[in-house]
Amino acid sequence: MARRGRGAAGGAGRKLTVTVRSARRRDPASTRWLQRHLNDPYVQAAKARGYRSRAAFKLIELDDRFRLIRKGARVLDLGAAPGGWTQVAVERAGAGGTVVGVDILPAAPVPGATLLQGDLTDAEVAQRAIAALGGRADLVLSDMAPNTVGHAATDHLRIVALAEAAMELALAVLAPGGAFVCKVFQGGSERGMLATLKRHFASVRHAKPPASRKESAETYVVATGFRPGGA
Known part of the structure; x- marks a missing residue:
């Protein structure tokens, strides 16, 4: 995975965007899902607040x-x-x-x-x-x-x-x-x-x-x- 920084909404610091590189054993749809999941703000917020799921x-x-x-x-x-x-x-x-x-x-x-x-x-x-x-x-x-x-x-x-x-x-x-x-x-x-x-x-x-x-x-x-x- 590669990470790059970008400005967060509202100027509240910087947010890391995770770019998932394709793997031979992972199909493109799985790669897209993983990238979306890792960059989901609710996933990130759940992790920060100790919740077990974005739900x-x-x-x-x-x-x-x-x-x-x-x-x-x-x-x-x-x-x-x-x-x-x-x-x-x-x-x-x-x-x-x-x-x-x-x-x-x-x-x-x-x-x-x-x-x-x-x-x-x-x-x-x-x-x-x-x-x-x-x-x-x-x-x-x-x-x-x-x-x-x-x-x-x-x-x-x-x-x-x-x-x-x-x-x-x-x-x-x-x-x-x-x-x-x-x-x-x-x-x-x-x-x-x-x-x-x-x-x-x-x-x-x-x-x-x-x-x-x-x-x-x-x-x-x-x-x-x-x-x-x-x-």
């Missing part, structure tokens, strides 16, 4: 806009690995908060949080998460996305199925007035999910935080004002 800034931006995480809140983070959203939830909920993360993949411990490994569709895993919260959740987060197979229609259906599983758990564990944030992707198959959310929440909006890459089809559903039993 931490998506939650920061969503919380700054919608005021989702109050001090002392009980937060359930679905698809928590590697832990970037969990770190933000711990910071913002504060010492009196309770943060529980669940993922099918292992993740290193996050100070101040309880991390559980397992499939959230497994009733036993869901019960363990509820027990760890010590009460109903004020906020359920889901930044989950399934492994894709490369077939757009199939991938979208799998994404929606995962989002619906997160929604069903949220409806079961949220306290009155609670909130649910879930990653979805642009497409028509989430209409049923949105109709359900509108019955159970006072407000349902879509948001694409600045940290979400422009070329990505991802967006987030932000549902607030949970009403048990629906409207």
Whole structure:
């Protein structure tokens, strides 16, 4: 790799731009991805602030806009690995908060949080998460996305199925007035999910935080004002 300096936006010092040289064993697309990743300001900021992923800034931006995480809140983070959203939830909920993360993949411990490994569709895993919260959740987060197979229609259906599983758990564990944030992707198959959310929440909006890459089809559903039993 070669590095060259350039002026940062706003004149705040200098920023290093990393140029990735092609390697015989790396295809051009991988080289382009690596260069974009290394020069991504959110990647650099995550490293500087000790966050485990650039995705931490998506939650920061969503919380700054919608005021989702109050001090002392009980937060359930679905698809928590590697832990970037969990770190933000711990910071913002504060010492009196309770943060529980669940993922099918292992993740290193996050100070101040309880991390559980397992499939959230497994009733036993869901019960363990509820027990760890010590009460109903004020906020359920889901930044989950399934492994894709490369077939757009199939991938979208799998994404929606995962989002619906997160929604069903949220409806079961949220306290009155609670909130649910879930990653979805642009497409028509989430209409049923949105109709359900509108019955159970006072407000349902879509948001694409600045940290979400422009070329990505991802967006987030932000549902607030949970009403048990629906409207």
